[in-house]
Amino acid sequence: xxxxxxxxxxxxxxxxxxxxxxxxxxxxxxxxxxxxxxxxxxxxxxxxxxxxxxxxxxxxxxxxxxxxxxxxxxxxxxxxxxxxxxxxxxxxxxxxxxxxxxxxxxxxxxxx
Ligand code: AMP
Numbered sequence: 001x002x003x004x005x006x007x008x009x010x011x012x013x014x015x016x017x018x019x020x021x022x023x024x025x026x027x028x029x030x031x032x033x034x035x036x037x038x039x040x041x042x043x044x045x046x047x048x049x050x051x052x053x054x055x056x057x058x059x060x061x062x063x064x065x066x067x068x069x070x071x072x073x074x075x076x077x078x079x080x081x082x083x084x085x086x087x088x089x090x091x092x093x094x095x096x097x098x099x100x101x102x103x104x105x106x107x108x109x110x111x112x
Contacts, residue, residue, distance in 0.1 A: 024043060039099065
């Protein structure tokens with residue numbers, strides 16, 4: 001059973017793709033919570049951060065480098081927020097690791 005994001009990577013479900021390489025894909029979030037809201041997703045299915053293994057170390061670094069690259073390309077010079085939701089209390093809804101990137105407005109702290 002494929003995850004939602006695997007289906008997007010396979011082009012079985014449409015999405016607005018911002019960037020893609022052999023390790024990850026960046027797509028616009030379908031329900032944006034800020035003027036700019038995109039997700040950076042590893043192609044290898046890691047259900048959530050707590051299930052990442054030592055061997056995923058370079059892929060996880062790659063995700064963050066990609067976050068910064070896509071944010072730069074989208075003109076988020078004023079800043080942005082990155083979020084990884086883990087498990088029930090974290091508010092995770094899709095069990096395929098992804099980094100949220102939110103920008104284009106002032107973020108608040110503490111987050112909800
Ligand atoms: P999370 O709640 O952290 O697991 O985040 C899942 C995110 O995936 C949510 O922000 C959803 O809006 C987003 N999402 C769900 N379905 C799609 C889709 N088909 N295309 C793009 N983003 C989606």
